[in-house]
Amino acid sequence: xxxxxxxxxxxxxxxxxxxxxxxxxxxxxxxxxxxxxxxxxxxxxxxxxxxxxxxxxxxxxxxxxxxxxxxxxxxxxxxxxxxxxxxxxxxxxxxxxxxxxxxxxxxxxxxxxxxxxxxxxxxxxxxxxxxxxxxxxxxxxxxxxxxxxxxxxxxxxxxxxxxxxxxxxxxxxxxxxxxxxxxxxxxxxxxxxxxxxxxxxxxxxxxxxxxxxx
Numbered sequence: 001x002x003x004x005x006x007x008x009x010x011x012x013x014x015x016x017x018x019x020x021x022x023x024x025x026x027x028x029x030x031x032x033x034x035x036x037x038x039x040x041x042x043x044x045x046x047x048x049x050x051x052x053x054x055x056x057x058x059x060x061x062x063x064x065x066x067x068x069x070x071x072x073x074x075x076x077x078x079x080x081x082x083x084x085x086x087x088x089x090x091x092x093x094x095x096x097x098x099x100x101x102x103x104x105x106x107x108x109x110x111x112x113x114x115x116x117x118x119x120x121x122x123x124x125x126x127x128x129x130x131x132x133x134x135x136x137x138x139x140x141x142x143x144x145x146x147x148x149x150x151x152x153x154x155x156x157x158x159x160x161x162x163x164x165x166x167x168x169x170x171x172x173x174x175x176x177x178x179x180x181x182x183x184x185x186x187x188x189x190x191x192x193x194x195x196x197x198x199x200x201x202x203x204x205x206x207x208x209x210x211x212x213x214x
Contacts, residue, residue, distance in 0.1 A: 111146045115139060147191070155190035155201040157183045166190060168200040172207040180208040 118139045125132055147153070155166045162169065162181050173184050183203045190201030 178206040
């Protein structure tokens with residue numbers, strides 16, 4: 001250690017240390033070259049510099065992270081809102097479909113109520129068998145008129161060529177007065193609405209031996 005102008009400075013020089021022990025004043029020449037720093041001193045200085053640099057870059061990185069978190073929160077909130085809107089729209093559509101089905105069913109049922117009333121009157125009737133048959137025929141005609149208003153029509157059968165799209169064959173009968181593979185008998189009436197089949201007609205198909213032999 002050496003003393004100069006009341007300030008203590010550490011200098012790694014044997015001559016200066018010896019002069020300081022003897023109490024002599026040592027004048028340093030500004031041009032005098034000081035010893036080079038050791039590897040440990042350079043490493044310590046570099047570490048301190050990197051630490052200082054890291055402290056300056058930490059703030060911008062933290063700001064960017066906060067911005068990403070905020071953007072993530074906004075996207076999650078938007079996603080939650082979209083999911084809620086989609087669920088509400090789905091429930092509203094289901095409710096509207098259910099209401100429409102109820103309205104359509106009610107409209108159809110309302111048209112058949114007079115038919116039901118006439119059937120009940122027929123059951124309470126004390127007239128003859130012929131009168132009862134006539135009354136039931138009128139009820140059937142009334143129901144056919146209602147179905148026609150709804151675009152529901154019976155599938156043509158007897159005399160028509162067998163069509164598997166609208167007919168269901170229960171068997172065949174030999175008939176020489178009808179073309180082969182034509183409907184000879186109707187077992188149960190079939191119905192279609194416009195061109196869409198509601199149920200097929202149950203029929204028996206004619207088998208004409210004369211046409212087969214020819």
